[in-house]
Amino acid sequence: MAPPAVHHTIVLAHPDQDSFCASVARCWLERAQKHHQTGTVLDLYAEGFDPILKANERPGKPDYAPPPEILAECDRLARTDVLVLVYPMWFGSMPAMLKGYLERVLGNAARYVGDEPHERPLNGTRLVQISTSSTSSAWLAEKGVESAMHTLFDRYLSDVLGAERAYRLALDNIVDGMSADRGAMELEKVRQTADRICADANAARWAQAQSR
Template identity: 45%
Template sequence: MNDTATPAAPATFNHLVVLANPAPDGFDHSIVAAYAQEVERHHQAVQVRDLYALGFDPVLRASERPTVPDWSPAPDITAELDYLRHCDILVFVYPIWFGLPPAMLKGYVERVLGAGYSFRDLQASVGQPSVAGKPLLSFSTSGTSLPWLDEQGQVLSLKDIFDVYLWRGLGMSQADHVRIDCVVPDMSSAYAGEQLERVRQAAEKACAQLASGRYHERAEAALQRRRTSLGHD
């Protein structure tokens, strides 16, 4: 009989990728594929939620407002919350339309990330249990150039009203954003390849920070800052 204990298998980190683009052959799908391949190459797990392919309903009903007595999530939201609870990093992939993410993704934020989370919770940054302490990584695409978007004030505005707002309001650990511009039907294969390499590098970095505990350290620091701001020890 061999008394030597079998070493425990290394923990698997889970990446939840939420895609919001209705075009099945769009570049955003290539981004998701590149990200997933790199994550799996690092022996971590990835779950993709393609909101349009799933037929996700983005419309928030009055009965879903967290101020409703005896509130409980709708069945479809219960499933999405389960994916969130079991992930270690949340990844958004979406195009920029009229300066903002698609309404589909905004609906996901309202119905899923906002499930049971009131404006008072958001204002106090108490932390949405399903994502508190977890990092947010976003990949956005645009047909116009980044300099042009910056001239319109779109880059800074989107960062403030979406990335930073969600990161702080939901009690997440940080928010990073990879912007890919000039995504058009006739873009060169060389340019597309360069951008997908950026995606793979971002995925590699995310995997490394999860494995090293760096994200966890930032989450603990963020939690301590929230406790201090709220007057807790």
């Protein structure tokens, strides 16, 4: 009997629904579906997500009481096998909207599922980060941005939240008015990355099913 399909949650953090980031999110969803996997795109700006952490949403505090919409997002994470974060690099980091999502949702998910290591919210989940930048990767590396992002948002998130594996795809020199050929070339990188991770996740799903 076939195991359940791998499920992807694609979190998009860009205010322009016609942005290249939005194209990346749609591309990833299409590739997941090509592999007979399921997925949803969570467009934080379009859905009006509030990134501001409230006082009663801090785990461990006496008045801890996260609202239903945050618990619903925690439930979404619990059903996610591949979590894809798609965002532009602004001022050397991710947008405040996405940072708010990490604080409000992933922070509460850690409390929601429990405190034991095997209950960490991204346990068994593949964490994928796809960032775009108008500058070059070489320039970002020179300024220390690449190493900082790797430490803070790849290693830290995967280690603390228990991700099975962490991946990063940095698309640089993404600017308004770039040629259609250049855009297609960058989206091909997204397709290749998605294909590889979809195959990895599916193989892990079948191996898990056969071990039971």
